[in-house]
Amino acid sequence: MADQDVGEEEAEAEERSAPAARVVHAAVAEQGEDELGRPIASLFWSGFAAGIAIMASLWVSGALRHYLPDAPWSEAVVALGYPAGFLIVILGRLQLFTEHTAVAVLPVARKPTRANLLSLARLWGVIFVANMLGVAIATALAVRAHIQPAATLEGMLAVSGKLLERTPVDTLMQAIPAGFLIASIAWIRSAVNSGDFWIVFAVTYAISLGGFAHVVAGASEAFLLMWAGQASVGWALGGFVLPALLGNIIGGTGLFALLAHAQVKNEIR
Numbered sequence: 001m002a003d004q005d006v007g008e009e010e011a012e013a014e015e016r017s018a019p020a021a022r023v024v025h026a027a028v029a030e031q032g033e034d035e036l037g038r039p040i041a042s043l044f045w046s047g048f049a050a051g052i053a054i055m056a057s058l059w060v061s062g063a064l065r066h067y068l069p070d071a072p073w074s075e076a077v078v079a080l081g082y083p084a085g086f087l088i089v090i091l092g093r094l095q096l097f098t099e100h101t102a103v104a105v106l107p108v109a110r111k112p113t114r115a116n117l118l119s120l121a122r123l124w125g126v127i128f129v130a131n132m133l134g135v136a137i138a139t140a141l142a143v144r145a146h147i148q149p150a151a152t153l154e155g156m157l158a159v160s161g162k163l164l165e166r167t168p169v170d171t172l173m174q175a176i177p178a179g180f181l182i183a184s185i186a187w188i189r190s191a192v193n194s195g196d197f198w199i200v201f202a203v204t205y206a207i208s209l210g211g212f213a214h215v216v217a218g219a220s221e222a223f224l225l226m227w228a229g230q231a232s233v234g235w236a237l238g239g240f241v242l243p244a245l246l247g248n249i250i251g252g253t254g255l256f257a258l259l260a261h262a263q264v265k266n267e268i269r
Contacts, residue, residue, distance in 0.1 A: 051134020057085030062156030082208030175247025
């Protein structure tokens with residue numbers, strides 16, 4: 001009887017305990033393998049949809065900016081709009097550069113073969129191009145087709161205008177924490193059984209509140225300024241997108257994904 005009680009207690013303790021890091025690593029790596037094996041067309045259309053959906057972040061932030069007074073605390077409330085697009089994209093399983101692309105690094109880190117590296121490059125390239133096309137079209141419609149009220153567009157431009165205060169070096173450095181934080185979402189979601197909404201909300205709100213730079217969400221702001229005539233094509237691509245892309249890769253791949261792999265590589269059989 002005592003042995004049975006001990007066995008039941010051990011089973012309950014195991015059930016209540018968080019999964020081991022190697023278990024989480026295996027789950028995330030399996031997700032990465034699935035992403036690497038998806039057809040190009042599937043990746044493209046999913047990434048294109050994500051580029052459009054991420055506009056929800058700017059729409060909500062712009063609306064909040066319009067309705068809120070010009071007060072010191074208002075920026076923290078405007079930042080609440082930033083998670084909107086990420087919630088649609090990540091919970092909807094759309095392909096977003098940094099979130100899904102960082103996941104795909106783990107199977108490559110486990111087996112860094114030429115075939116895996118080429119598959120990773122294909123995944124990154126297709127998703128990034130698709131994200132940028134989706135964002136470019138959505139922002140063009142926002143400015144030229146007036147798909148939202150004029151007051152909301154004015155708020156969106158006010159939110160986006162803060163990008164012009166950054167140098168390319170600022171954007172590069174501020175994109176590193178954003179890449180790290182976005183990459184952590186897949187790891188955290190694999191370690192818990194519920195709360196996906198709040199995980200995505202908390203991490204992306206932290207990115208906005210901290211003033212960090214995500215290449216896709218930030219591209220919606222940069223392209224909006226470009227279509228509105230407040231920034232040049234050269235600045236949008238070279239002054240924001242390129243340094244944000246490099247920073248996100250460093251933070252999401254060079255730091256989070258590789259460090260996540262390093263902590264368990266000696267435990268993988």
